[in-house]
Amino acid sequence: MTLSTFKNLLFSILFVSASVAGYASEDKETTDDKEFNAKEMILHHVKDAHEFHIIDVNEKPISIPLPIILWTDNGLTTFMSSAFHHDDSGHHVVEKNGMKFVKLHEKIYQLNGDANEVVFDEEHHPTNASMPIDLSITRNVFMMWVSVAVLLLIFLTTAKRYRKSDDKLPTGIAGFVEPLVVFVRDEIARPMIGEHKYKKYMPYLLTIFFFIWINNIFGLIPIINGANVSGNIAFTCTLAVFTFIITTFSGNKNYWKHIFWMPGVPVPMKIFLMPIEIIGMFVKPISLMIRLFANITAGHVIILALMSLIFVFKSVAIAPVSVAFSLFITVIEIIVTAIQAYIFTILSALYFGMATEEEHH
Amino acid sequence: MDLITPGFGLVFWTAITFLCLLFILRKFAWKPILGAVEDREEGIKSALASAENARKEMQNLKADNERILNEARAEREVMLKDARDIKAKMIADAKGEAQAQAAKMIEQAQTAIESEKKAAMAELRNQVASLSVDIAEKVVREELSNKDKQLKLVESMLSEATLN
Numbered sequence: 001m002t003l004s005t006f007k008n009l010l011f012s013i014l015f016v017s018a019s020v021a022g023y024a025s026e027d028k029e030t031t032d033d034k035e036f037n038a039k040e041m042i043l044h045h046v047k048d049a050h051e052f053h054i055i056d057v058n059e060k061p062i063s064i065p066l067p068i069i070l071w072t073d074n075g076l077t078t079f080m081s082s083a084f085h086h087d088d089s090g091h092h093v094v095e096k097n098g099m100k101f102v103k104l105h106e107k108i109y110q111l112n113g114d115a116n117e118v119v120f121d122e123e124h125h126p127t128n129a130s131m132p133i134d135l136s137i138t139r140n141v142f143m144m145w146v147s148v149a150v151l152l153l154i155f156l157t158t159a160k161r162y163r164k165s166d167d168k169l170p171t172g173i174a175g176f177v178e179p180l181v182v183f184v185r186d187e188i189a190r191p192m193i194g195e196h197k198y199k200k201y202m203p204y205l206l207t208i209f210f211f212i213w214i215n216n217i218f219g220l221i222p223i224i225n226g227a228n229v230s231g232n233i234a235f236t237c238t239l240a241v242f243t244f245i246i247t248t249f250s251g252n253k254n255y256w257k258h259i260f261w262m263p264g265v266p267v268p269m270k271i272f273l274m275p276i277e278i279i280g281m282f283v284k285p286i287s288l289m290i291r292l293f294a295n296i297t298a299g300h301v302i303i304l305a306l307m308s309l310i311f312v313f314k315s316v317a318i319a320p321v322s323v324a325f326s327l328f329i330t331v332i333e334i335i336v337t338a339i340q341a342y343i344f345t346i347l348s349a350l351y352f353g354m355a356t357e358e359e360h361h
Numbered sequence: 362m363d364l365i366t367p368g369f370g371l372v373f374w375t376a377i378t379f380l381c382l383l384f385i386l387r388k389f390a391w392k393p394i395l396g397a398v399e400d401r402e403e404g405i406k407s408a409l410a411s412a413e414n415a416r417k418e419m420q421n422l423k424a425d426n427e428r429i430l431n432e433a434r435a436e437r438e439v440m441l442k443d444a445r446d447i448k449a450k451m452i453a454d455a456k457g458e459a460q461a462q463a464a465k466m467i468e469q470a471q472t473a474i475e476s477e478k479k480a481a482m483a484e485l486r487n488q489v490a491s492l493s494v495d496i497a498e499k500v501v502r503e504e505l506s507n508k509d510k511q512l513k514l515v516e517s518m519l520s521e522a523t524l525n
Contacts, residue, residue, distance in 0.1 A: 043363075043364065046364065046380070047363060047364060047477070048368060048371060106363075107362070133369060133370075134368070134369065134370045135369075135370045135374070136370055136373070137371055138370060138371065140371055141370070141371060141374040141375075141378075144375065144378055145378065146375065148378055148381075148382050151382065151386070152382075152386070155386055155389075155390035155391075155394070156389055156390055158390065158394055159389055159390045159392075159394055160392040162393050162394060162396075162397040163393055168397040168400055168401050169401070170397075174394075177394070178394070178398060181391075181394055181395065181398065182398060183508075185395070185398075193464050202391060202395060203383060203386065203387035203392075204383060205390045206391050207379070207382060207383045207386050207391075208379075211379065211382060232368075232371060233365050233366070233367050234367035234368045234369075234370075234371035234372045234375060235371060237367040237372060237377050238367075238371075238372050238375040238379065239375070239379065242376075242379065250385070297364070351514065
């Protein structure tokens with residue numbers, strides 16, 4: 001869900017009520033020089049960006065510049081994304097520390113040697129540029145930090161409330177937070193990991209649960225312009241890797257025995273199961289990564305696609321249908337935010353539980 | 362393809378951000394929150410346990426009271442019975458003793474009366490003897506004041522003697 005689509009929609013309705021003819025001519029003008037491409041628009045909103053684009057006013061984009069941090073052969077280089085002047089086609093060259101950079105499809109390229117502009121091959125890949133390591137504070141990183149700030153605000157306030165009160169009763173925001181924390185403990189950690197070992201994993205499980213949830217929610221807020229943090233595979237990949245690392249390092253003898261030498265089956269079966277179990281070890285976090293990424297991204301894509309219908313059909317008549325459907329999907333997405341956070345957390349807990357399960361006869 | 366290729370920058374920042382968040386929340390949020398929840402649960406558990414204990418203690422006390430009461434009641438019964446027995450015995454004893462005493466007294470009285478009677482009898486006999494001697498003396502003296510009478514007496518006496 002993005003503001004620009006909403007904004008376009010609102011503008012459309014406004015123009016129609018003012019003057020149908022005027023709208024038609026203006027629409028023709030804008031579509032003439034730039035045909036609406038739903039796929040491009042959707043991908044643009046689902047993917048990460050180097051600047052925080054808010055809206056276009058009179059064909060001029062208004063956006064919050066974000067810092068670009070590049071690790072080049074000559075060391076760290078930083079400049080603001082506004083240096084590109086909203087150019088994403090690789091034509092605007094930025095010179096910094098004697099190096100030339102261009103931005104093409106939200107990727108920063110460093111021009112080789114003395115080249116002054118990018119040369120593309122037939123598949124529109126730059127031929128005379130390399131990619132430095134990009135550590136920029138992108139839209140997603142920025143929104144992630146906003147979400148972290150909100151999380152810290154919520155939970156540190158809660159903790160302070162407990163620390164201040166003598167009777168330790170949940171009042172104020174603690175009354176909202178505590179049931180969720182207790183839910184993670186009693187419905188996720190305890191049944192999945194077991195009464196004796198769950199405590200060690202509680203901080204991790206609570207943190208991923210709330211971190212994913214809040215980023216899912218932030219992705220649904222239109223004003224933030226579709227910061228799709230939890231729908232970005234880099235984000236889900238990182239969290240899945242953490243779960244994998246913790247699972248692997250908490251694996252006890254019993255866990256490894258089940259992977260390499262499955263007890264209770266004949267020897268040929270043991271040999272047959274070993275590669276499957278080893279693959280399974282990696283498939284588990286990969287499934288976590290893909291599940292969260294695909295669910296959140298799909299939600300965004302559906303909402304954006306429904307909104308795009310208006311522009312694809314170039315008709316305002318379709319707007320009520322689009323709005324109704326995307327509202328419906330948005331409501332479902334609100335539920336999905338919690339469900340996906342829950343699933344990621346419960347599966348992580350399940351994997352920890354499998355890794356620490358004691359042998360029972 | 363871009364969509365499903367993790368970008369290094371975001372992986373890097375996500376990892377750092379997440380680790381920092383985990384560290385801060387673990388130390389400053391989860392610990393106090395979970396601690397408070399657990400403390401409260403412990404409190405509730407111990408309160409319930411102590412209530413249960415109190416209830417049991419109460420029951421024990423009640424049972425004890427009942428027992429003590431029953432014991433006291435039984436003791437009272439025994440004591441009353443004893444008292445009754447003692448009373449009856451005392452009465453019986455007293456009765457017996459009184460009877461014995463009375464019998465003894467009667468006996469003594471009888472003996473005393475007997476001896477008094479004997480003494481009186483003896484005295485009476487003596488009195489009667491002396492009286493009769495006196496009377497006899499007087500009679501004899503009267504009788505024997507003249508010769509005729511003396512002769513008559515002798516005669517009568519002799520006649521009597523002869524008759525024997």
